[in-house]
Amino acid sequence: DTAVSQTPKYLVTQMGNDKSIKCEQNLGHDTMYWYKQDSKKFLKIMFSYNNKELIINETVPNRFSPKSPDKAHLNLHINSLELGDSAVYFCASSQDRGGDRGLPNYGYTFGSGTRLTVV
Amino acid sequence: GQSLEQPSEVTAVEGAIVQINCTYQTSGFYGLSWYQQHDGGAPTFLSYNGLDGLEETGRFSSFLSRSDSYGYLLLQELQMKDSASYFCAVRGGYSTLTFGKGTMLLVSP
Numbered sequence: 001d002t003a004v005s006q007t008p009k010y011l012v013t014q015m016g017n018d019k020s021i022k023c024e025q026n027l028g029h030d031t032m033y034w035y036k037q038d039s040k041k042f043l044k045i046m047f048s049y050n051n052k053e054l055i056i057n058e059t060v061p062n063r064f065s066p067k068s069p070d071k072a073h074l075n076l077h078i079n080s081l082e083l084g085d086s087a088v089y090f091c092a093s094s095q096d097r098g099g100d101r102g103l104p105n106y107g108y109t110f111g112s113g114t115r116l117t118v119v
Numbered sequence: 120g121q122s123l124e125q126p127s128e129v130t131a132v133e134g135a136i137v138q139i140n141c142t143y144q145t146s147g148f149y150g151l152s153w154y155q156q157h158d159g160g161a162p163t164f165l166s167y168n169g170l171d172g173l174e175e176t177g178r179f180s181s182f183l184s185r186s187d188s189y190g191y192l193l194l195q196e197l198q199m200k201d202s203a204s205y206f207c208a209v210r211g212g213y214s215t216l217t218f219g220k221g222t223m224l225l226v227s228p
Contacts, residue, residue, distance in 0.1 A: 031214055041204055043162065043218040055213045090161060094214055107152055107164030108216060 003027050006091045006111035013081055014119055021076045021114045023091030030095060031055075032074040033108070034066060037088040049074050081118045088113045121145040121209055123219035130225045131197050139192045139222045141207030150210040151183050151190040156221070157203045165192070165205075194224070202226045
C-alpha cells in the first residue's frame with residue numbers, strides 16, 4: 001500500500017522532447033512537493049502545493065510546469081528537455097503543521113523517485 | 120536564504136557511536152529534521168527538533184540548539200545497514216524543507 005507513488009521510475013529521452021512524471025499520495029496530506037536531486041545528491045525544492053494551490057516556485061525554468069488536479073496528485077510536465085535536466089526527481093507530501101515548533105512532526109514522505117536521463 | 124553545513128563523509132565501525140553535526144543560517148526557522156537515504160532509494164524521515172534539546176528514537180537521537188544554530192544526529196550501536204547518506208534539513212515557511220548537502224556514513228565491520 002504505497003503512500004507516495006510516482007511513475008515512471010526511469011525515464012530516458014532525447015533532448016527537446018516533452019515528458020511528464022506523475023505523483024499520487026494516499027496519506028491525506030495537505031501539501032505536496034517536487035524536489036530535484038542532482039548527481040552530487042543535493043536535494044533542491046522546485047515546487048510546493050498546498051491543497052492544489054501553488055505555494056512555492058523556486059526559480060525553476062518555465063519549461064517545468066506542475067499541475068495539481070486535486071490535493072492527492074501533483075504531476076510534473078517538462079517541455080523541451082535539456083541535458084542539464086538529467087537528475088532524480090522526487091515527489092513528496094507532508095501534513096502542514098503551521099508555525100508551532102512544538103508540535104510533533106512526521107516529516108515528508110517521499111516517493112521512490114524518477115531517474116530522468118536526457119541524451 | 121538558507122544554508123546548511125554538514126560534513127561530507129564520516130566513517131565508523133560496527134557497534135560504534137557516530138555524531139553528524141549540522142550548522143545552519145536561515146531567514147526563517149521552524150525546526151531541524153534529519154533524513155536517511157540509501158543509494159538508489161528515497162530519503163526517509165528520521166527525526167525532527169522544533170525546540171531545543173534532545174529527541175530520542177531507538178538507536179538514533181537528534182539535538183537542537185537554536186541559539187547556536189546547531190544540531191546533530193547521534194547514531195548508536197552502528198550496524199552495516201546504517202551506511203547511507205544523512206541529510207539535515209531546515210523547515211521554513213509553508214513547511215518547505217531546505218536540505219544540507221548530505222553526509223555519507225560508511226560503516227565497516
